Amino acid sequence: AxxxxxLGSHVSVSEGALVLLRCNYSSSVPPYLFWYVQYPNQxxxxxxxxxxxxxxVKGINGFEAEFKKSETSFHLTKPSAHMSDAxxxxxxxxxxxxxxLIFGQGTTLQVKP
Amino acid sequence: DVKVTQSSRYLxxxxxxxxxxxxxQDMDHENMFWYRQDPGLGxxxxxxxxxVKMKEKGDIPEGYSVSREKKERFSLIxxxxxxxxxxxxxxxxxxxxxxxxxxxxQGTRLTVV
Numbered sequence: 001a002x003x004x005x006x007l008g009s010h011v012s013v014s015e016g017a018l019v020l021l022r023c024n025y026s027s028s029v030p031p032y033l034f035w036y037v038q039y040p041n042q043x044x045x046x047x048x049x050x051x052x053x054x055x056x057v058k059g060i061n062g063f064e065a066e067f068k069k070s071e072t073s074f075h076l077t078k079p080s081a082h083m084s085d086a087x088x089x090x091x092x093x094x095x096x097x098x099x100x101l102i103f104g105q106g107t108t109l110q111v112k113p
Numbered sequence: 114d115v116k117v118t119q120s121s122r123y124l125x126x127x128x129x130x131x132x133x134x135x136x137x138q139d140m141d142h143e144n145m146f147w148y149r150q151d152p153g154l155g156x157x158x159x160x161x162x163x164x165v166k167m168k169e170k171g172d173i174p175e176g177y178s179v180s181r182e183k184k185e186r187f188s189l190i191x192x193x194x195x196x197x198x199x200x201x202x203x204x205x206x207x208x209x210x211x212x213x214x215x216x217x218x219q220g221t222r223l224t225v226v
Contacts, residue, residue, distance in 0.1 A: 009153060032212045044156075044203070044217040051212045090155060092215075098163040099144045099207065100171075101215055105155035 002027045002095040004074075006104035014112050019063075019078040021107045023091030026072065032094040033074045035065055036103075039087045047089070050074060061085070086111045116140075119204050119218040126225050132191040134221050136204030142216075143209035145187035147171075147179065150201040150220070162187055163209070194225045 007022040025031050033050040048059025055067045065076045076089060091104040120135035138145065143164050148156040148171075158171030160179040168179055176198060180188045187206075191198055201222050207215040 006155075034214060043219045044205075046214045049212055049214055094212070096169075098161075098169065099209055100158070100161050100163075100169060101144075101146060101205070101207070102158060102172075103148070103156040105153070 002031060002093050003102060004033070004091045004093045004104040006091050006107050008107055009105060010108045010110065012110040012112060013081045015083055016080050019076070019081045019085065019109065021076040021089050021109065023065075023074045023076065023104060024072050025074060025091075025093055027093070033065075033067065034092040034101075035059065035063070035074075035076050036090045036092060037087050038090065044090065047076070081109075081111045083111050083113065085109060117204055117206055117216050117218040119202075119221050121221050122219060124221055124223045126194050126223065128194060128196060128225055130194045132194050132223070134189040134191075134202055134204075134223070136187045136189070136206075136218055137185050138206040138216070139185065140206065140208070140216075141184065142206035143184070144207045144215070145181065146205040146215065147177075147187065147189045148203045148205065149173070150203055156203065159189065196225050199223060199225045
């Protein structure tokens, strides 16, 4: 079964520093991958999704992710962290033809002033 | 805008009670999901429905059942609530398709005492 693994349950960066959140998938077929963000006391919202049209995907709030088949990865990056980026981030994958959506364990991003 | 509405934001129930969590979406989505969210464990899929009256077990279905009699409504049932079911429950829906994103409700914080 397809799954995703997020490396690092907590990531801490300084404001203005590069953000890198890691996600690896296990799949023998082209996966359909998503990144979601959850701000404190709020629901989940979509940051970006991989559609196979391009390996570099741009999302909201300056985030982007690169699909690397050779590394089975879909890491999320942002060149310069902002205090408002502090949140929990989830990687997710569609695992079946019926559309079952499975999430990783989540990574909490802390941004220090 | 897609709206996914969960019937309660906060719920307190007693051990052994039968508990119903309701979720309604207004965009004619085929897929609906129930997840529970616990610190450090991410979002774990309880049940998934890919169409009316169709369901699949997720990773942690034990102690839960679901009902989907109408397309817009997906109910999660705790047959006999236990304290280890205290958690945040999230409902989501998505249009059937390979790379369509899921939309989430605000969540129900259930406490079983």
